[in-house]
Amino acid sequence: MSEKPGGDILIAEIFGPTIQGEGALIGLPTVFVRTGGCDYRCSWCDSLHAVSSAYRKDWVPMSSKAVWQKIRELSHGVPLTISLSGGNPAIQPFAQLIEQGHLEGYRFALETQGSIAKDWFKDLDTLVLSPKPPSSKMQSDWNAFDACLEAAGTNPDIVLKIVVFDERDYTYARHVASRYPQLPVYLQPGNHTPPPPGNDQAAIDVTGLNTRLDWLVAKVTSDQWFEARVLPQLHVMLWGNKRGV
Amino acid sequence: MSEKPGGDILIAEIFGPTIQGEGALIGLPTVFVRTGGCDYRCSWCDSLHAVSSAYRKDWVPMSSKAVWQKIRELSHGVPLTISLSGGNPAIQPFAQLIEQGHLEGYRFALETQGSIAKDWFKDLDTLVLSPKPPSSKMQSDWNAFDACLEAAGTNPDIVLKIVVFDERDYTYARHVASRYPQLPVYLQPGNHTPPPPGNDQAAIDVTGLNTRLDWLVAKVTSDQWFEARVLPQLHVMLWGNKRGV
Numbered sequence: 067m068s069e070k071p072g073g074d075i076l077i078a079e080i081f082g083p084t085i086q087g088e089g090a091l092i093g094l095p096t097v098f099v100r101t102g103g104c105d106y107r108c109s110w111c112d113s114l115h116a117v118s119s120a121y122r123k124d125w126v127p128m129s130s131k132a133v134w135q136k137i138r139e140l141s142h143g144v145p146l147t148i149s150l151s152g153g154n155p156a157i158q159p160f161a162q163l164i165e166q167g168h169l170e171g172y173r174f175a176l177e178t179q180g181s182i183a184k185d186w187f188k189d190l191d192t193l194v195l196s197p198k199p200p201s202s203k204m205q206s207d208w209n210a211f212d213a214c215l216e217a218a219g220t221n222p223d224i225v226l227k228i229v230v231f232d233e234r235d236y237t238y239a240r241h242v243a244s245r246y247p248q249l250p251v252y253l254q255p256g257n258h259t260p261p262p263p264g265n266d267q268a269a270i271d272v273t274g275l276n277t278r279l280d281w282l283v284a285k286v287t288s289d290q291w292f293e294a295r296v297l298p299q300l301h302v303m304l305w306g307n308k309r310g311v
Numbered sequence: 312m313s314e315k316p317g318g319d320i321l322i323a324e325i326f327g328p329t330i331q332g333e334g335a336l337i338g339l340p341t342v343f344v345r346t347g348g349c350d351y352r353c354s355w356c357d358s359l360h361a362v363s364s365a366y367r368k369d370w371v372p373m374s375s376k377a378v379w380q381k382i383r384e385l386s387h388g389v390p391l392t393i394s395l396s397g398g399n400p401a402i403q404p405f406a407q408l409i410e411q412g413h414l415e416g417y418r419f420a421l422e423t424q425g426s427i428a429k430d431w432f433k434d435l436d437t438l439v440l441s442p443k444p445p446s447s448k449m450q451s452d453w454n455a456f457d458a459c460l461e462a463a464g465t466n467p468d469i470v471l472k473i474v475v476f477d478e479r480d481y482t483y484a485r486h487v488a489s490r491y492p493q494l495p496v497y498l499q500p501g502n503h504t505p506p507p508p509g510n511d512q513a514a515i516d517v518t519g520l521n522t523r524l525d526w527l528v529a530k531v532t533s534d535q536w537f538e539a540r541v542l543p544q545l546h547v548m549l550w551g552n553k554r555g556v
Contacts, residue, residue: 082532083532083537084528084532085528085531085532085540085541092337092338092540092542093337093497093540093541093542094537094540095531095532095536095537095539095541141535141537142535144535144537145537146535146537147537252338276549279549280549283329283330286330286340287327287328287329287330287340290386290387290389290391291340292328292339292340292386292389292390292391292392294340295330295337295338295339296330296338296340297337297338297545298545298549300542300543303548304521304524304525304543
């Protein structure tokens, strides 16, 4: 996808530092840059405020310099890990921000479904590829996914993170893992009570989430799938659907 | 400490596979080998059934071969990560078990306070050193701790895991981290409601635990201690103090 290298980044929210709640970098203090806009519409999207065009009015175009200033302010100029998420952050022009951050010792992790490749993937520290399972109602494009891997090359740590709601999703996750045996796999039980945009006080079904986690642990262990790591979303367990934490 | 290389291992419990609930290997399917006996008596010990001599009658001496058979049975012969914990598993003769497990592709992670060094530490895949903070009422012996690091050498991944209950513990954790800047640090909020031995249905104070986690996240982020990873004990959040899960 073409982009204007120095173009604005469409920002839904920038917040932190708080700990990363999920996946390979769980527990690590992180500033989150959530961008607006997505080429997917997952049925259970938990970030609709950064996806649905109904919320486009809340997204702010910011220059790389302005985003960088905000990150420096939040982190008091002390290097840390920055999570680039969305929406699909791969549709944004991040090359300049990453270059600037690296000059000052910051690290970058990108979270994307792997539908759009960018040449700046090779500059990331961590690339989290999160292909969407059948319950999302999306269709994985493996050519596009492979293009993401190729763009990233050998510099970033690359990991798979797959959300699992049910048996079909689990079968999909096994298929993806067998397709990419070189990539560490993180499985995450899906949240069937994602926040309605504009209401981050909405209740989540903690019991239901824990039941799904238990089920997923039982699946993985009874199948002797001992390389997969199973992790809940800590921030949801701790803080519900509240945004900005 | 001297040991009979082929001697029996004093076993409190062997269980799994289930996911590792804490620290660097969180989420990873694991078989747990918990040994009986400890040179420490931490005030808030959450595994008294493997520590207090009052429970010695429940510990079973098993040969390395018998322990290995049990692990193979639980994992159906499929290689996975084995957590050696206790008590202090460093007082047990583990050299043979590790050798046998490695022959079949298994991996070993040892959890110890770092008070007793063994030459088989060098054969581990992961060494989790968990020095005990002031709230434990134990005193760290840094000569012994350094001997553990020396025994392990450069082969295992070595990480620090420090339990934090309060400000003094947090200050201790910062001190330890600055003493060993090369080691990744995992901070874990302490459980002030550990299980009384023999009653694994005892209630835990989930709200109190979450409050302490929030406090710890706020400390780490406001101090810009961005290398530290803060992780709760997932198994306690999910399953309370229940044993064998």
